[in-house]
């Protein structure tokens with residue numbers, strides 16, 4: 469084992485509802501994700517992709533089982549510690565960007581660093597650098613609602629990376645974009661995460677992303693089945709279109 473383990477799930481279960489309405493969304497899920505990996509969660513609407521991502525970020529807690537991120541057991545952290553841990557180690561990108569409308573683009577990107585108590589010029593310099601990489605530096609002083617959806621999502625990606633977290637979680641980051649913007653956003657997300665050796669875990673309906681992933685996790689009836697993604701199998705196998713992947 470070379471790479472460090474960034475995510476480890478053991479026996480993770482989550483159900484919603486009571487009595488006869490009770491529905492087990494995630495049933496005894498085990499998963500390990502290594503540093504630098506790109507893992508995609510696929511599954512029909514309602515299969516539990518967002519629920520699983522919310523466990524990884526600690527936004528929601530499992531009924532049973534453990535979630536470890538960067539070696540820390542999230543279940544052992546209180547709400548405050550969890551918030552701090554998330555700020556330092558996890559970057560999150562949502563489908564609907566969630567930018568703050570009364571802050572400029574630059575201020576939105578810097579915000580997580582400020583909330584984490586970082587002072588001085590360093591966070592702004594990092595934010596400008598990230599905005600340059602997203603191609604949005606000229607828009608740094610604009611307010612988000614003047615930007616296109618794709619541009620707003622690129623700002624959200626810069627914001628997710630400002631604290632240099634080990635783990636990036638993205639829930640349908642291209643779900644609200646036209647196909648051109650979606651492609652640009654995916655390319656950016658991948659470049660920025662891979663160049664920095666980050667781990668990326670993403671939920672999507674976009675089959676195009678499968679060609680880019682190291683592994684693909686399919687959620688069905690509460691179970692997660694992980695297979696090798698196209699990136700690991702190599703282009704010739706993808707061209708042949710076989711669905712076979714290694715179990716994991």
Ligand SMILES: Nc1ncnc2c1ncn2[C@@H]1O[C@H](COP(=O)(O)OP(=O)(O)OP(=O)(O)O)[C@@H](O)[C@H]1O
Nearest residue numbers: 484485493511512513514515516517518519520671
């Ligand atoms: N807080 C909650 N309370 C009750 N039920 C919930 C809650 N969160 C999720 N669920 C249920 O859990 C199931 C899985 O939802 P989830 O949002 O994880 O699906 P998803 O795979 O992300 O779907 P989509 O592709 O539409 O985003 C759904 O049946 C949903 O109604």
Ligand SMILES: [Mg+2]
Nearest residue numbers: 517518519639
């Ligand atoms: Mg979802």
